[in-house]
Amino acid sequence: MRRVVITGMGALTPIGASVEAFWENLVNGKSGIGRITRFDASNFPCRIAGEISGWEPEQSFTPREINRKDRLSLYALKAVKEAIDQSGLLSSSYDNERIGVIWASGNAGIETIEDGLLEFAKNPAMVRFSPFYVPKSLLDTPSGEIALEYRFMGINYSVVSACASSNSAIMDALNYIRWNKADVIVAGGSEAPITRALIGGFGAMKALSRNNDNPQGASRPFDRDRDGFVMSEGAGALILESLEHAQQRGAHIIAEVKGAAMSNDAFHATSTHPEGDGAARAMRLALQDADLLPDDIGYINLHATGTRVGDVSEIKAIGQVFINHTPLLSATKSSTGHLLGAAGAIEAVASVMALKEGIVPATINIDHLDESIPAGIPLVRDMPVKAHLKNVMSNTFGFGGHNAIVIFGSSE
Known part of the structure; x- marks a missing residue:
C-alpha cells in the first residue's frame, strides 16, 4: 500500500x-x-x-x-x-x-x-x-x-x-x-x-x-x-x-499518517465503556495498522472532554495497551473546549504540530487531580514540555460507542 x-x-x-x-x-x-x-x-x-x-x-x-x-x-x-x-x-x-x-x-x-x-x-x-x-x-x-x-x-x-x-x-x-x-x-x-x-x-x-x-x-x-x-x-x-x-x-x-482504526463499545447509547475496552481495542488495531509497537508512541492527544466517566475510562484503556511504557498525555480540550464532530480534525492539527515542534501542549485547569486517576501517569499539566517525538496518537470517542484512533509519524 x-x-x-x-x-x-x-x-x-x-x-x-x-x-x-x-x-x-x-x-x-x-x-x-x-x-x-x-x-x-x-x-x-x-x-x-x-x-x-x-x-x-x-x-x-x-x-x-x-x-x-x-x-x-x-x-x-x-x-x-x-x-x-x-x-x-x-x-x-x-x-x-x-x-x-x-x-x-x-x-x-x-x-x-x-x-x-x-x-x-x-x-x-x-x-x-x-x-x-x-x-x-x-x-x-x-x-x-x-x-x-x-x-x-x-x-x-x-x-x-x-x-x-x-x-x-x-x-x-x-x-x-x-x-x-x-x-x-x-x-x-x-x-x-x-x-x-x-x-x-x-x-x-x-x-x-x-x-x-x-x-x-x-x-x-x-x-x-x-x-x-x-x-x-x-x-x-x-x-x-x-x-x-x-x-x-x-x-x-x-x-506522515502512519495508521488508523475504529471500534465500537457496543455498551451504551451515550456512555463509554467504564473500563475502556472498546477504546483499548481501537488503539491496538491502530498500532497494528501502523506496524508500530506501544513503545513507539511518544505522545497521545487524549479525547478527554471533562466528563467523570469518560476521562477515567480513557486512562484505563491506555493502561490496557501501554503496559511497559506510557506516552506523554495531554487533553487539549481544556483550552479549546469540545468541537464535537470537528474535534478530531483540530486535535490532529495539534498532534502534528506537537510532532513537528517537539512540544507537548499542557492540560490546563487541573487544580485537584481526580483521585481515580493513577498517580504517576505522565499527564502534562500547567506547562508544555519539550520532547523528541517520532510517533503520536490522537484519540476520539463518540456517542453510539464509536472509537476512532489516528497515528501520525515524523516526516524525517
Missing part, C-alpha cells in the same frame, strides 16, 4: 483562526471559553461555550455567500483554504479527478434547521421556508462546497460517527489513497453547534459544564471538580497525499 503524508493544514478554533494562532495560544495555555453571544442564553443552565476567536465570516465571504451557506460550510471553507494554500497544491500540476474530499460533522447545519423551524412555528399558515434551507442544512453540503470551490472531482462524501467523525474521515482518506483510489484527499471536519437546540439538548443530558461564573476554567479534564464538557465550534482541515505524488510535485511534507 502507498504511504500517505500531510502537506497542508488549516485551523479555525476558539483560540485562533489559523494554525499558527491556534498553536501559539495552545502552547501558552490560553482558554477559548467565554459567555455565549450567538443567542440569549440567560435562561439556560449552561451559558458558556467556545466561540470562534479572531475571525468573522465577513472577513472571507461576501454577504451573498454568507446568506447561502450555513456556518458549518463557512467554517469548513475557511480552514480548507489555509490548508490548500500551505500545501501549494493549486500551483502545481495535478489531476482534479484524482483529488477527493471526505468531510465530517456530527450535527449538520443545525443553525439553519433551528432558525427555519422557529420561523415556521411563528406562522405555520405561511408554510414558507428559504429555498436555501435544505442545501444549507444537509450534512454533506460542506464536502460538496469544498469540491465546487476547487473543482475537485474525485471521491466525495461526508462522515458522521458523533465526536469520532473527523478521525473517521481521516482514516477513510488514508485508506483510499493507500488503495490508489485517489492521489490527494481533503479531510477534516467542521461544527457549528452553538445553538439553542444543542446547548439545550446537551444541557438536558447534564453533559455540559455549568461553571458559568468561571468560563475560562470550565473545561477541566481530569480535575476532581469537573462537571461536564464545554461545547465549541470551528473546523480543522488536512491535505492528505500519497508520498509519491507529494514528492513528484516537490511539496513540503509536514508529517
